[in-house]
Amino acid sequence: MRNTTSLLRNARALLAIAALAVTGAAMAQNYSTELIEKGRYLATASDCIACHTATKDKPMAGGHAISSPVGEIVATNITPSKTHGIGNYTEQQFSDALRKGVRADGARLYPAMPYTAFARLTNEDVHALYAYFMEGVKPVDESPKASTSLPFPMNVRASMIGWNLLFADDKPFEADAAQSAQWNRGAYLAQGPGHCMTCHTPRGALMQELGSESLSGAQIGAWWAPDITNSKTHGIGSWSVDELTTYLRTGHLPGKAQAAGPMAEAITHSFSRMTESDLRAISTYILSVPSHKPEEPAGRNRFAHGQATDATASFRGTSFAEGMKQSGVALGSQIFTANCASCHGASGQGTQDGYYPALFGKSITGEANPSNLIAAILSGVDRETPQGGHVFMPPFGGQDNAMVPLNNDEVAALSNFLLTSYGNPGVSVTAAQVQTIREGGEKSSLILLARVGMAVAAVILLLLIVLIARKRRNRV
Ligand code: HEC
Ligand code: HEC
Ligand code: HEC
Missing domain, CATH: 1.10.760.10 (Cytochrome c-like domain)
Incomplete structure (x- = not known):
């Protein structure tokens, strides 16, 4: 009797070990749980999910269209599916997509993917993100229903090579030794993962961020991402670190502001899930960013208008x-x-x-x-x-x-x-x-500009060909 139960017990234990071995083999982990969790947190801070998810049940499977002034750009499947996602990406390819805007097949990504901000990410953080995307995200073996189709000449991805040469700054984040560790952590999170600048910094005629006007307010489609420099009259210089932290965590700062539209999305998926100390770090940094515009003499800011009126x-x-x-x-x-x-x-x-x-x-x-x-x-x-x-x-x-x-x-x-x-x-x-x-905001004259640019380039090319042909004829 005793023997049979112990036999049974042994058999059960053996079965359990075998089962463990099987599942263990299926989910062979190359990365530690700790690293994957670090990557998960960074993915949250970077809000990858907001753009790369169309339906809640398929996180990171793509399909969400980002409206840009030149048309809609559809975010792709970035689950580790080997057939439809980024399952075959090496860490180097992943890093290049994230920080340089270059896809595994060499094609250029549009800056609707905020690689200009992610260029600030450190190697260690990209490594953690890679570990998370390879082993912490469920693969989804299907392509998004929609795909990007922009009008000519924006559909020529190679045109982004020129744009990157002119505007993309792929320098990694450099800490400022004169500032505190908290300020530096905040600057890194705001400029890199949190990509506040992608929405709040105005852009020039070719959609490049105007660095000298950092955070001074920008139109993003239907919404206006307000001036969040530390100006007391046109920025948020009248807010305290506590207040900005509350706004980022909850989207609601009593008596001053609440978040709707794209900011509500960023708060829902990203900022509200970050640690209190990271949010305080971001707030400390943001409230130190100066405005390039002089204070308005009247001195009344946007939080001081109006009163109760029946x-x-x-x-x-x-x-x-x-x-x-x-x-x-x-x-x-x-x-x-x-x-x-x-x-x-x-x-x-x-x-x-x-x-x-x-x-x-x-x-x-x-x-x-x-x-x-x-x-x-x-x-x-x-x-x-x-x-x-x-x-x-x-x-x-x-x-x-x-x-x-x-x-x-x-x-x-x-x-x-x-x-x-x-x-x-x-x-x-x-x-x-x-x-x-x-209709989702002003349409840009960018397509027109680019078409004019192409026409000018074509005329110059024609002239060159004619000139060369003439020279050749003269030589004969
Ligand atoms: C603001 C929106 C946005 C955010 C945030 C964002 N992406 Fe993207 N991403 C895009 C868009 C749009 C594309 C497709 C661009 C194109 O087709 O040129 C893309 C493309 C990519 C690609 C290329 C995939 C391929 O082979 O097609 C990778 C990899 C990627 N994103 C990873 C990430 C990761 C990781 C994060 C978070 C750290 C992230 N993205 C955050 C919008 C976003
Ligand atoms: C996806 C675009 C986007 C990103 C990314 C983004 N913001 Fe915003 N932000 C907005 C928009 C749009 C509003 C206006 C929302 C409203 O009033 O309903 C806004 C509003 C705000 C406000 C309130 C200003 C006011 O006067 O009401 C603050 C403060 C703010 N953002 C800070 C930040 C910080 C800090 C970051 C980065 C950690 C950030 N935002 C990232 C789009 C964005
Ligand atoms: C069913 C209740 C309800 C009704 C009806 C309603 N609102 Fe709101 N409204 C809300 C809530 C809830 C919020 C968000 C508060 C927050 O963000 O914390 C809000 C926010 C707002 C905001 C601030 C948004 C921002 O980004 O700062 C404005 C402006 C506004 N409502 C105007 C209106 C107007 C105008 C109407 C009528 C056409 C209206 N509301 C009808 C509940 C309502």
């Missing part, structure tokens, strides 16, 4: 029909009362707990560029916190899940009401501007 007072006695007659659309105050006041309060004061924010004293209504106000009304707010919280405002742009679809005239009238009552009265919005934001 919207109904401005149309008391005016019916919707009368309002319509006056301006062709209902008055902005009427649109506000009908659609917004239920959450944001009749006087735009929000709720006590701040979940529904006040609309005055905020970046979004005080900013000189009204893109975010229009875009937030059209597309709402959708942000998650790692604790499982969900911040949600419905879109009003006519999407499937929209509350009441508002047309361009209505959004313009509403925006102008919000700006005059709760925000910067010097700013106004037209229906045409609303339409531009609906």
